[in-house]
Amino acid sequence: MFAAYASRIDRDQPLNGLELGERPAPESRPGWTTVNVRAASLNHHDLWSLRGVGLAEDKLPMILGCDAAGTDEDGNEVVLHSVIGQTGHGVGPKEPRSILTERYQGTFAEQVSVPTWNVLPKPAGLSFEEAACLPTAWLTAYRMLFTNAGVRPGDSVLVQGAGGGVATAAIALGKAAGLRVFATSRDEAKRKRALELGAVEALEAGARLPQRVDAVIETVGAATWSHSVKSLKPGGTLVISGATSGDRPAHAELTRIFFLELKVVGSTMGTKDELEDLLSFCAATGVRPVIDEVLPLDRAREGFERMASGELFGKVVLTAR
Secondary structure (H helix, E strand, O other): OEEEEEOOOOOOOHHHHEEEEEOOOOOOOOOEEEEEEEEEEOOHHHHHHHOOOOOOHHHOOEEOOOOOEEEOOOOOEEEEOOEEOOOOOOOOOOOOOEEOOOOOOOOOEOEEEEEHHHEEEOOOOOOHHHHOOHHHHHHHHHHHHHHHOOOOOOOEEEEOOEOEHHHHHHHHHHHHOOOEEEEEOOOHHHHHHHHHHOOOEEEOOOOOOOOOEEEEEEOOOOOOHHHHHHOEEEEEEEEEOOOOOOOOOOOOOHHHHHHOOOEEEEOOOOOHHHHHHHHHHHHHHOOOOOEEEEEEHHHHHHHHHHHHHOOOOOEEEEEOO
16 A cells, blocks of 8 residues: 655654655454545654654654544544554553554555544544544644643633644634634744634734733743743643754743742643544534645655645645545
8 A cells, every 4th residue: 555654764854764655554453443544634743753753763664644534444434543552452451552653553544553442433524634633733732721721711822833733723722612812923924824713812922912821832842931931820821742943941930930830731642532522522613623735645745844844834634545
């Protein structure tokens, strides 16, 4: 079957390790289901995999891709939860959890195999392309907002770095949930798009907010950390799930954190139950993932290059058929 896969690790030039070509189809195994992939979306996790973060040399070649929507062996339309081993289903109770492509072949292929427990029904109102955006970036944003930040309708939230997959999801979900969402971006066009998505105000990176907020959704890291901490109300919560600009800020703002009793919460992906809730939330409210571009799988390199450049707003989706 045709696939986009990591053939080698290159920490400095990750796309040098990306190959497109034939790979073996998944083999049948007890407790697992093979899904015919209709759409799969890109995440920064895929670039980090090509750098060798979370992907060991002895696992190569590795088909990339965490997210997918498609049809199961009985023709049912499904969405995949990409955290493997969260409960032991399909892998045994002692195996630590992992994300697809860390231990198991991923979704940038015509077929992918996952534990049957990881397969969820796709709501009829979501296209395959839309559904394929949800299991990583949108699930991450959902957990950051509603589980780890614990915000409620009427609360205020700052989303750093509008344009990225998680940030875009947080703006759209926050608006749909009745939050007062502020967003930042260095790019004027992305600030405009953030307003169209429902942000009440979109500011340049580092700009002073008109008010302090209850929570900050942080995926940028070092470049925005100080601003994020300074933007919180006393007792507020900063939730971080990524550090695309690096993980060593010049100012950690420790004094402000303890003096104002701020909370800093790390967040990674989400649970299957949260993905079910997210699917229901999208179906009920009509909120839909923002898709920057849809490409056929054989043009996956273009999608990787677009994501690596940062010149996108929303998700890049690959279609397998």
